[in-house]
Amino acid sequence: MKIGELKALEWGNLTSTTDWIKLLSQMLSLVQDANSSTERGEIADALDKFADTSFSHDIDVITRLDDVARRTARSLRIDILAATIQSMGARTSELQAIAKEFSASSNALKKQAATLRAEKFNTAVSSLTETITSLRDLSQAVDSAKEDQLFKAIGQAVSNAQHLRNLLEATT
Amino acid sequence: MLSKRIFRAVASLSLFMVVGCGTLPDASPFADSTLTLENSLRASGLAVATSLEEMEALDPANKLEHERLSRKFETAWQIRQKAAQAMTTYAQAISNLVAAGQEGKQTVAVVADGLSELATTLGIPVVSATVSVATDLVSIVVEQIAIVRASDGLQDAMSRAQPVMDRITEILVQESGSELRDMLTLANKNAVSSIRGAYDRDEAFYMRVLEVQNADSKTVFSSPQSLARRQILDQIEATTLTKIKQRDQLLTVTRLRNKLRMQLLDAQAETARTWARSHRDLSNAIREKRKVDVVELQQSIAELKALSKKVSDL
Numbered sequence: 001m002k003i004g005e006l007k008a009l010e011w012g013n014l015t016s017t018t019d020w021i022k023l024l025s026q027m028l029s030l031v032q033d034a035n036s037s038t039e040r041g042e043i044a045d046a047l048d049k050f051a052d053t054s055f056s057h058d059i060d061v062i063t064r065l066d067d068v069a070r071r072t073a074r075s076l077r078i079d080i081l082a083a084t085i086q087s088m089g090a091r092t093s094e095l096q097a098i099a100k101e102f103s104a105s106s107n108a109l110k111k112q113a114a115t116l117r118a119e120k121f122n123t124a125v126s127s128l129t130e131t132i133t134s135l136r137d138l139s140q141a142v143d144s145a146k147e148d149q150l151f152k153a154i155g156q157a158v159s160n161a162q163h164l165r166n167l168l169e170a171t172t
Numbered sequence: 173m174l175s176k177r178i179f180r181a182v183a184s185l186s187l188f189m190v191v192g193c194g195t196l197p198d199a200s201p202f203a204d205s206t207l208t209l210e211n212s213l214r215a216s217g218l219a220v221a222t223s224l225e226e227m228e229a230l231d232p233a234n235k236l237e238h239e240r241l242s243r244k245f246e247t248a249w250q251i252r253q254k255a256a257q258a259m260t261t262y263a264q265a266i267s268n269l270v271a272a273g274q275e276g277k278q279t280v281a282v283v284a285d286g287l288s289e290l291a292t293t294l295g296i297p298v299v300s301a302t303v304s305v306a307t308d309l310v311s312i313v314v315e316q317i318a319i320v321r322a323s324d325g326l327q328d329a330m331s332r333a334q335p336v337m338d339r340i341t342e343i344l345v346q347e348s349g350s351e352l353r354d355m356l357t358l359a360n361k362n363a364v365s366s367i368r369g370a371y372d373r374d375e376a377f378y379m380r381v382l383e384v385q386n387a388d389s390k391t392v393f394s395s396p397q398s399l400a401r402r403q404i405l406d407q408i409e410a411t412t413l414t415k416i417k418q419r420d421q422l423l424t425v426t427r428l429r430n431k432l433r434m435q436l437l438d439a440q441a442e443t444a445r446t447w448a449r450s451h452r453d454l455s456n457a458i459r460e461k462r463k464v465d466v467v468e469l470q471q472s473i474a475e476l477k478a479l480s481k482k483v484s485d486l
Contacts, residue, residue: 041358045361048365048368051372052368055376056376062376063372063376066372066376067369070365070366070368070372071233071369073362073365074231074362077361077362078234078238078241081241081355081358081359082237082240082241082244085244085248085351085355086244087351088248089244089247092248092251094343095251095254095255095340096251096254098258098336098339098340099254100258102255102261103258103261105262105265105333106261106264107265109265109266109268109269112269112272112321112325112329113265113269113322114272116318116321116322116325117272117275117279120272120275120279120317120318123310123314124280124282124283124284124310125283127310127313127314128280128283128287128306129287131305131306131309132287132302132306135306
């Protein structure tokens with residue numbers, strides 16, 4: 001018997017306890033030939049199918065055969081599980097590198113956010129001081145009704161606005 | 173009257189000179205979804221670990237092998253969990269920088285309040301209307317500068333992170349669809365094997381009883397002994413059938429648990445794909461200074477949250 005033949009097994013043709021013993025023996029001998037997880041899986045499934053299907057008037061014997069079949073099936077699957085976990089483990093260094101990349105990006109973004117907040121504060125302080133001063137001067141000049149002072153204040157206010165505009169343009 | 177007009181004209185001119193445009197999209201849905209994805213990864217890891225534990229409980233003969241498997245899986249999963257945590261921190265950092273770029277108005281208002289207070293304390297006369305106009309003017313400038321700065325930083329960081337995002341998504345999707353799914357399938361098959369194995373003798377006995385009952389039914393019994401034999405056989409059949417039903421109940425519960433866990437893996441894979449797409453959308457939206465459509469992402473997240481809860485409740 002070969003592993004590839006397991007799926008095509010005619011379970012209904014087995015009638016005696018001896019038939020079942022012979023079949024289990026053949027199936028167990030396939031275990032050492034299995035070269036991949038897929039083949040081990042096929043044997044494991046066939047062994048469970050054996051235990052599901054087997055029938056004999058000799059209940060003690062058939063139950064013992066079922067037990068051997070099921071234990072072997074489970075052991076094979078444990079082997080496959082171990083191999084699966086190992087294949088996941090093979091990505092460890094790549095995942096560590098990914099985590100490191102994300103951490104580096106996060107740190108850079110955090111730094112930028114802190115710098116941006118500080119810059120905003122500084123810009124707000126200097127720009128507000130200048131703008132309030134020029135607008136206050138303008139307001140006072142308008143009230144004083146002195147033409148030269150008024151022109152000077154308007155000039156300062158416009159120059160301040162231009163300064164703000166320049167700030168924007170330098171950024172964009 | 174004239175003085176007010178001049179003041180307004182100059183203020184309006186200044187406002188016109190500094191008006192800009194552009195905005196930053198809301199990055200909080202992306203940050204929230206990343207956190208949900210991290211939590212769902214935890215739930216998926218827990219689902220597989222629990223599935224291994226259930227397999228172990230049903231098969232004490234292989235206790236040592238099972239314990240070894242669980243330990244190895246835990247180690248492998250911790251690395252994925254750390255990567256997921258780093259993803260969440262990254263998403264929060266994006267959200268934080270977006271917020272820093274959006275708080276221009278608040279910063280200027282705080283500074284304006286501070287300056288007004290200082291001016292009052294020092295006895296410098298400052299009219300509140302002047303402060304208000306200056307605050308409006310400077311708010312626009314600070315806001316626009318912050319948006320542009322944040323936008324530049326975000327575009328740069330996000331475009332550099334995109335290949336890493338794509339790769340981690342590929343790993344998550346692949347593992348959900350292959351390794352994790354395989355592990356759940358194998359653990360489930362072993363659990364089914366153990367449950368069936370515990371009842372194999374009962375089943376063999378039950379089949380034998382049915383066979384005898386079937387043979388007896390073809391014969392007409394009249395003696396008290398044969399009637400007693402039939403009664404005994406019926407009792408044996410009923411007792412064995414109860415055990416078979418117990419087995420079938422256990423098998424049904426195991427199948428349902430496995431089905432839910434599989435659904436969680438599917439949902440997680442789908443959310444990971446949507447999540448990577450939403451990162452790309454967010455990056456584009458920042459570049460184009462527009463809003464993002466988060467409906468698809470939010471739907472995936474809601475589905476994933478519900479499934480994670482169901483699996484946790486198992």
